[in-house]
Amino acid sequence: MEVVIVDDSRLARTELRHLLGVFPDITVVGEARHAAEARELLATVRPDLLLLDIHMPGETGFELLASLEAAPQVIFTTAYDEYALQAFEVNALDYLLKPVQTERLAAALAKARARAAALPDPAATAAPEAPTEAATTPLTENDQVFVRDGEQCWFVRLSEVRLFEISAGYTQIYFDTHRPLIPRTLQHLEQRLDARTFFRANRQQIINLKWVESIEPWFSNTLKIRLRGGPEVEVSRQQSARFRELLSL
Template sequence: MNILLVDDSRLARTELRHLLQAFPDVTVVGEARHVAEARTRIQELQPDVLLLDIHMPGETGFELLASLEAAPHVVFTTAYDEYALRAFEVNALDYLLKPIEAHRLAAALDKARTQLRPAVSAEAPPPIPVSEEPAATPLTEHDQVFVKDGEKCWFVRLADIRLFEINGSYTQIHFHEHRPLIPRTLQHLEQRLDPRVFFRVNRQQIINLKWVEGIEPWFSNSLKIRLRGGPEVEVSRQQSVRFRELLSL
């Protein structure tokens, strides 16, 4: 994977180079200090991915993308969190806040690898059937996810989500004072979320274990859990057994 670093800060570019040394399949093919230089370098080097700052002298990272007929895949690297929603509107792979954390960079590179896998040729023999598609890259509690409900949007850290629960044909997410609905099943979410943090308590709900405030015995050897900020959830009898096994010494 060939990467071009676009950032007006020499220190930021040096730090990214240092972090990228941990990934043997990544080559930093060049650097650019501003948008004009980035346009030239993109044309010369044809990178697979841009690690792109937003605020730079002259034009912004968004203006760079708007001016390109065909842009490489983009991971934004910036000190400002207020542009996250706009970043996803231009199909950015990820949005990393400075100082860049190694695990967040690794997750962004995984997304890039997924996008860069060669498509199967129409003349190639059909692949051997498998029971299901490979699971997407697992999300950790440190990841941030884009949530849209009608005209409202959020960019929320998974650690701040205390509860997912079925609401009709949607799943409702509980974080801060918000309760947006998303068109995802709990089964889909359970496959994406870290099982060490997110636990399926029953057919209707998944909780964030780090938001558990209290536990008490309930009917038929089941449990009831109280989450910080509410609500209380009832753990099914089968899942109560799994819960005790998971969290016991």
């Protein structure tokens, strides 16, 4: 498991490296002193896990996550206990208070291993591809994104998102029982999402094909799709033809 440490304290980073050294399956692939440095690092490496401080010069750890289009699993490491609830609201794996104890770190790493083991390995089925810039790499269903709507935050795996829908100049994201709004256009999302999983049904909606529950013919040779957990989506005539081609043998 590859790990990146983000902390403004050199001593804290050194201590975490030392603690991680006793776990043979853990490799520290980089360190950053603040959010800006972490963003640059995460543009070049894709670790499995982020050990992230909250209070840093400039932006907080939460603000760093909010700026990332995709993020690895996160364990917060901080000297402050008042942010624990907020940390778990963004679906962090764990929240470790400094000084970090070996036993607590071991338990947090066990959670990371368990969650990683539960995910399919995209490399096992994907054909080799030529290297591309990180900015053009599609976000797959296994990627995790940070979503913020006002004071509420979520850490969401894209496999859990069933629908993106235009709403009053924003895009609404459907996952679980939540419907947050983000300041992104569907055109931007269509360019960033893996087309093998996410399909542009019409001008207003992008659906996750793995959430399709039923399909029925609709007016003028179009289709109507019901997603598990709702809602129903009417596919435009042009996209209905593309949908049939996409899913036919």
